[in-house]
Amino acid sequence: MVLRNMNDKEEMLKSIDELKKDLSLKNNEIARYLDKIDALEQEIARLQKLVPDEPSKIKFKKEKPEDVFDPDGASAIIIKDLVKQFDDVTAVNRLNLEIKKGELFGLLGPNGAGKTTTINMLVGLLNPTEGTAVVGGYDVKRDLNKIKEMIGVCPQEASVYKFLKGRENVELFGNLFEMDKKLLKERADKFFEASGLKEASNRKAKGYSGGMIRQLNLIIALINDPKIVFLDEPTVGMDPRARRKTWNFIGDLKQNDKTIILTTHYIEEAEALCDRVGIIDYGELIALGSPKELMKKHDATNLEEVFMKITGRRILEGV
Numbered sequence: 001m002v003l004r005n006m007n008d009k010e011e012m013l014k015s016i017d018e019l020k021k022d023l024s025l026k027n028n029e030i031a032r033y034l035d036k037i038d039a040l041e042q043e044i045a046r047l048q049k050l051v052p053d054e055p056s057k058i059k060f061k062k063e064k065p066e067d068v069f070d071p072d073g074a075s076a077i078i079i080k081d082l083v084k085q086f087d088d089v090t091a092v093n094r095l096n097l098e099i100k101k102g103e104l105f106g107l108l109g110p111n112g113a114g115k116t117t118t119i120n121m122l123v124g125l126l127n128p129t130e131g132t133a134v135v136g137g138y139d140v141k142r143d144l145n146k147i148k149e150m151i152g153v154c155p156q157e158a159s160v161y162k163f164l165k166g167r168e169n170v171e172l173f174g175n176l177f178e179m180d181k182k183l184l185k186e187r188a189d190k191f192f193e194a195s196g197l198k199e200a201s202n203r204k205a206k207g208y209s210g211g212m213i214r215q216l217n218l219i220i221a222l223i224n225d226p227k228i229v230f231l232d233e234p235t236v237g238m239d240p241r242a243r244r245k246t247w248n249f250i251g252d253l254k255q256n257d258k259t260i261i262l263t264t265h266y267i268e269e270a271e272a273l274c275d276r277v278g279i280i281d282y283g284e285l286i287a288l289g290s291p292k293e294l295m296k297k298h299d300a301t302n303l304e305e306v307f308m309k310i311t312g313r314r315i316l317e318g319v
Contacts, residue, residue, distance in 0.1 A: 073137070076101045076228055076259035077122065081131035084117050084283075091117040093283040094131070104250075104260045106274035108267075108303065110311075114283035115263045116156055119230050122261075123153050136228055152226030156233050158217040162206035166197060166216050169205060170223055177224040184223070191219040194249055196242070210237030215246065228259045235269065247272055267304045277303065281311050 077099040084092040092114045099105045107115050120126040122133055124144045132139055138146040160169055167188060174184040192198045195215045200208065205216060218234050231250065235243045243266075250273055253260055264270055270277050271291045279287040279294075287294055287310055291303055300306045 074100055075134075076103070076136060077261070078134040079118075079122075079131075080133065082118070082121065082128055082133055083130035084114075084121060084126060085129045091283050092121070095280075095283070095285055097278060097285060097288070099259060099261065101259055102254070102257050103275050104254045104262065104273055106270040106277035107261060107263045107280060108265075108270055108277055108307070109280035111265075113280045115280055116232055117283075118280070119232050119261065119263060123151060123230055124148060150227045152221040152224060152229045154218050154221035154229070154231045154234050156236075158213045159220065160205050160213055160216055162208075163204065165204050166201040166208070166212075167192070169216060170201075170219055173220045174223045179224065187223055187225070188219070191222060194252070195219060196245055211239060211242045214238055215242065218246065218249070222253070226258070229253065229261070231260060231262045233263055233265065235264070235266065243269070267302055267307075270303055279303075279307060279310065286310055 075098045077097075079095050079097040082092055082095040083090065095114075095118060107118065109115050117126065121128050122135055122140065124140060124147060128141070132141050134140070135147045136150045138144075140147065161172070164172065170188045170191075171184060174188070179187075188201075189198075192201045195218070197212060197215055197219070200212060205213065208216065214234060214237055218231070221229060221231070234250070235246050238246060247269065250260065250262070262270070262274065274291060276288065276290050277294065278285050287306065289297070294303065294306045295301065298306045298309050300309060
């Protein structure tokens with residue numbers, strides 16, 4: 001037993017010596033790199049003295065790919081040659097689009113035109129087949145976690161747990177964002193009051209109407225105070241009164257410098273709310289401008305008529 005312990009001790013000491021040698025080699029390697037950096041800095045300083053009037057030209061410049069798309073930083077979203085294919089079906093075809101910061105942008109088109117597919121690529125639910133998009137300064141192909149921290153999403157299919165109360169749903173998603181408890185309560189109270197769900201907030205969501213579920217879904221999308229908000233058919237299933245109240249609610253968001261991307265089938269909704277609209281058909285952007293600009297350009301009385309003139313079909317028709 002003693003002999004075994006001695007052997008173990010020798011092995012341990014031998015391992016320690018090897019680790020020390022390896023550490024010494026690593027330290028020497030680091031020292032060599034530091035010497036190279038010092039030499040490089042000295043060379044830069046020497047060159048700067050040769051051109052004292054323009055020293056700023058001799059420096060390392062690191063550019064992110066998204067800076068090439070948006071050098072002035074004015075855009076919240078930039079879509080560049082975006083393509084999404086499902087087998088032999090091209091749902092989005094070479095889409096190019098810029099949405100400015102603070103803009104309420106409407107994405108219009110019939111069922112199957114590619115609206116929801118586009119939104120799903122922008123929020124990271126689908127990977128682009130080709131092309132890319134920059135959301136809030138981050139590329140959807142590389143920086144998805146950063147994007148998710150700054151966006152809010154109200155999906156077409158409501159993300160609500162019906163066995164929980166309305167307020168419990170909001171608190172659940174707020175806690176996923178690790179929000180301060182006091183701030184979470186303040187925002188929830190404010191949104192429930194503004195949406196008309198204050199009394200219903202302490203009832204289980206399974207007793208909510210379809211319109212109430214949509215309103216709750218909208219509150220969940222906004223609870224983390226996102227910079228960019230995606231609203232995919234947010235007023236589907238609401239009665240006219242609730243829809244009008246939701247319009248006011250969405251309009252107020254714009255006053256808080258939020259960028260809002262709205263997809264809708266309701267033409268009057270887009271006309272009332274949007275700064276600009278883009279009309280998509282068969283995955284391609286076929287018209288872009290403010291509602292008034294598009295109506296003037298196509299000599300139309302509303303956007304439904306604009307769509308009819310461009311595509312030959314109504315906006316509520318399927319593909």
